[in-house]
Amino acid sequence: MRNLLSACLLIALSAACNANNDLVSDSSCKSGKKWTGGNAGSDYMHPGGDCIGCHVAKQKGPQFLVAGTVYSADGVDEPDDCGGVEGATVSITDAKGNTQTLTTNAAGNFFLRSRNASAIAMPYAVTVTYANQAHRMVSSQSNGACNACHTQSGANSAPGRVFAKPAN
Numbered sequence: 001m002r003n004l005l006s007a008c009l010l011i012a013l014s015a016a017c018n019a020n021n022d023l024v025s026d027s028s029c030k031s032g033k034k035w036t037g038g039n040a041g042s043d044y045m046h047p048g049g050d051c052i053g054c055h056v057a058k059q060k061g062p063q064f065l066v067a068g069t070v071y072s073a074d075g076v077d078e079p080d081d082c083g084g085v086e087g088a089t090v091s092i093t094d095a096k097g098n099t100q101t102l103t104t105n106a107a108g109n110f111f112l113r114s115r116n117a118s119a120i121a122m123p124y125a126v127t128v129t130y131a132n133q134a135h136r137m138v139s140s141q142s143n144g145a146c147n148a149c150h151t152q153s154g155a156n157s158a159p160g161r162v163f164a165k166p167a168n
């Protein structure tokens, strides 16, 4: 964090210095905003990226029980680093019936820090709600790394991104 702050002072006003701030405007993203801060630690970093997988691989960043990004109804194939939708709720019900609800931030990211929560009993079920439209994952999953499956093109049979259900 200290390194980041000094880097920001050196390059103040530059687009690369967006560490704990909003994403930058980018019309190539449906949300109109994109993360350009690379691996600078932030709640808004790498929307669409595999938060848990990268933090584990690099042995940096917080440990999360679940983490991911929610995109708009037309955002199923958004590229990595494009921001998602703010204010979506992600409701996770574990195998013991305990439910935890998370809300997406300005990057569309949500996460549950391991130190702030007791373990999630696998498998879990999940429902994403945005603008009063609930979108449920039909299957139950045993891996909290949502974006490991919900990639731009979809891995492990996922259709692509976690996205908000279109309004009727």
Ligand code: HEC
Pocket: 001, 004, 039, 040, 041, 042, 043, 044, 045, 046, 047, 048, 049, 050, 051, 052, 054, 055, 058, 060, 061, 062, 067, 068, 069, 109, 110, 111
């Ligand atoms: C490609 C690798 C990578 C991906 C993907 C990634 N991170 Fe990180 N993250 C890092 C690294 C490296 C750090 C540590 C940065 C540091 O110590 O300066 C970090 C740190 C953080 C921090 C701590 C910030 C702080 O104040 O110290 C948060 C919060 C975070 N990441 C959230 C996320 C979320 C949420 C996602 C997914 C949407 C994500 N990260 C995806 C590499 C990644």
Ligand code: HEC
Pocket: 066, 067, 068, 090, 092, 126, 127, 128, 135, 136, 137, 138, 139, 140, 141, 142, 143, 144, 145, 146, 147, 148, 149, 150, 155, 156, 157, 158, 159, 160, 161, 162, 163, 164
């Ligand atoms: C191991 C792979 C995998 C993981 C991990 C995973 N999903 Fe899914 N997800 C799928 C598959 C496959 C589908 C399509 C079939 C279905 O609905 O079960 C899907 C569908 C969905 C849908 C409905 C369609 C869409 O793309 O929006 C939502 C919402 C969803 N998942 C949310 C999540 C959330 C939130 C997490 C993390 C808490 C998560 N998923 C973790 C594989 C995964």
